[in-house]
Amino acid sequence: MEVIEQEKLADAVLLYIRQFRRGRLVSYSSLITKFKTDYPTLKNALKLIKDWKYKIIENEKGVLFVKASDVLTATEIAYNLKTKNLGHIIHAYKTVKSTNDIASFLAESGEKEGTVIVAEEQTQGKGRLGRLWHSPPKAGIYLSIILKPSFTPDQAPGIAIMTALALANSLLSFCKAQIQIKWPNDVLINGKKIAGILTELSAEKKKINHIIVGVGININHKKEDFSNELKTTATSLRIINNKKSERIELLQLFLKNFEKEYLKYKKNGLVDSIKKIRKYSSLIGAPVKLDYGKKIIEGIAVDIDKTGALILEKDGKKIQVNSGEVTVVKNN
Ligand code: BTN
Numbered sequence: 001m002e003v004i005e006q007e008k009l010a011d012a013v014l015l016y017i018r019q020f021r022r023g024r025l026v027s028y029s030s031l032i033t034k035f036k037t038d039y040p041t042l043k044n045a046l047k048l049i050k051d052w053k054y055k056i057i058e059n060e061k062g063v064l065f066v067k068a069s070d071v072l073t074a075t076e077i078a079y080n081l082k083t084k085n086l087g088h089i090i091h092a093y094k095t096v097k098s099t100n101d102i103a104s105f106l107a108e109s110g111e112k113e114g115t116v117i118v119a120e121e122q123t124q125g126k127g128r129l130g131r132l133w134h135s136p137p138k139a140g141i142y143l144s145i146i147l148k149p150s151f152t153p154d155q156a157p158g159i160a161i162m163t164a165l166a167l168a169n170s171l172l173s174f175c176k177a178q179i180q181i182k183w184p185n186d187v188l189i190n191g192k193k194i195a196g197i198l199t200e201l202s203a204e205k206k207k208i209n210h211i212i213v214g215v216g217i218n219i220n221h222k223k224e225d226f227s228n229e230l231k232t233t234a235t236s237l238r239i240i241n242n243k244k245s246e247r248i249e250l251l252q253l254f255l256k257n258f259e260k261e262y263l264k265y266k267k268n269g270l271v272d273s274i275k276k277i278r279k280y281s282s283l284i285g286a287p288v289k290l291d292y293g294k295k296i297i298e299g300i301a302v303d304i305d306k307t308g309a310l311i312l313e314k315d316g317k318k319i320q321v322n323s324g325e326v327t328v329v330k331n332n
Contacts, residue, residue, distance in 0.1 A: 103144035158308030192235035
């Protein structure tokens with residue numbers, strides 16, 4: 001049997017036996033009949049499933065599915081994914097330079113809105129402002145979503161904070177600590193960064209070609225996985241909870257929440273979500289310094305408006321800012 005045929009059989013057997021969780025053994029004879037195969041070929045398929053790091057138990061009569069593998073393969077992500085469209089096309093890789101770069105290439109080549117690109121590791125994961133996004137193998141979620149909305153380019157910036165909201169809502173089910181959104185692109189837990197968002201827009205004057213939404217989430221990183229510099233500013237779910245989390249569950253929940261927020265955004269912008277965004281905000285009420293690239297403005301962050309812009313108050317005047325790097329000014 002060719003390797004590809006063996007993999008196909010193993011995949012089909014896996015899909016079948018995992019329905020029978022709750023301690024139900026599936027007999028070899030029933031599998032042989034169902035898949036029109038023989039005992040040695042079936043045994044090979046079961047070995048392959050174990051090689052994929054799924055936990056199954058075999059005895060003389062049959063096989064029992066115990067636990068899924070923590071791999072971000074297209075099959076695993078698609079299994080029980082509860083979205084309408086998002087992630088119905090998945091490109092999953094072991095190692096890539098950057099999922100955002102692959103997503104841009106695919107979007108330009110005609111790939112559809114809602115396509116998801118995911119990798120177990122990135123060698124040159126891109127962060128904002130030309131920084132690198134630390135992406136060690138199998139520790140985090142590194143994913144990019146292709147969007148091709150019909151709204152105009154001026155509505156694109158709000159997508160970042162909308163994504164942050166979907167992330168914050170998803171992380172709620174995974175930890176009890178305080179979750180915050182740091183305008184415009186970061187999600188913090190206990191004041192440290194757990195996830196970052198990099199949106200990249202390709203547009204003409206009045207028309208968006210595509211938006212790539214890149215998301216990095218620190219999940220099973222240990223403290224020592226971070227550089228000394230990052231140790232003081234970054235965290236992971238594992239550090240917070242003192243135990244590992246299932247990446248696949250968080251990924252599926254995030255895709256579901258992202259789709260929900262995106263559908264609302266396409267209808268009404270941030271109108272329906274702004275209250276929650278404000279509630280999660282780590283900046284509202286704080287004295288901040290905004291690095292604009294050319295200018296630095298200091299003021300009090302008083303609001304995030306319905307376009308996703310940060311409102312700063314300085315000398316009694318309100319200033320609306322759409323992008324920039326914000327730090328909270330600590331009073332001694
Ligand atoms: C930031 O906070 O600076 C943004 C980080 C974004 C990282 C993600 S990981 C998946 C996607 N691919 C990339 O190269 N970057 C984003």
